[in-house]
Amino acid sequence: MLIYKVIEIGTVTEDSIEETLNHWIPKGWNFDGLQFAMRESSKRPAMAFALFTREISSGDEKP
Numbered sequence: 001m002l003i004y005k006v007i008e009i010g011t012v013t014e015d016s017i018e019e020t021l022n023h024w025i026p027k028g029w030n031f032d033g034l035q036f037a038m039r040e041s042s043k044r045p046a047m048a049f050a051l052f053t054r055e056i057s058s059g060d061e062k063p
Contacts (some may be wrong), residue, residue: 001058003030012036020050029054039059 007024009016021031029052036045 001056003054003056005054007050007051009050012045012048024052054061
């Protein structure tokens with residue numbers, strides 16, 4: 001069974017994205033994508049959501 005994890009990144013910088021990826025990937029999560037939430041008044045994203053997946057057997061508890 002495939003499960004998902006969504007991590008909100010409130011301050012979108014190169015460092016905060018790297019920190020999020022480097023935190024969750026060694027814990028067994030696979031990076032699936034990055035979605036940005038934009039402000040109308042700015043070209044910089046207001047926040048981002050890092051998406052991860054992990055395969056577990058149907059009898060396993062959710063991690």
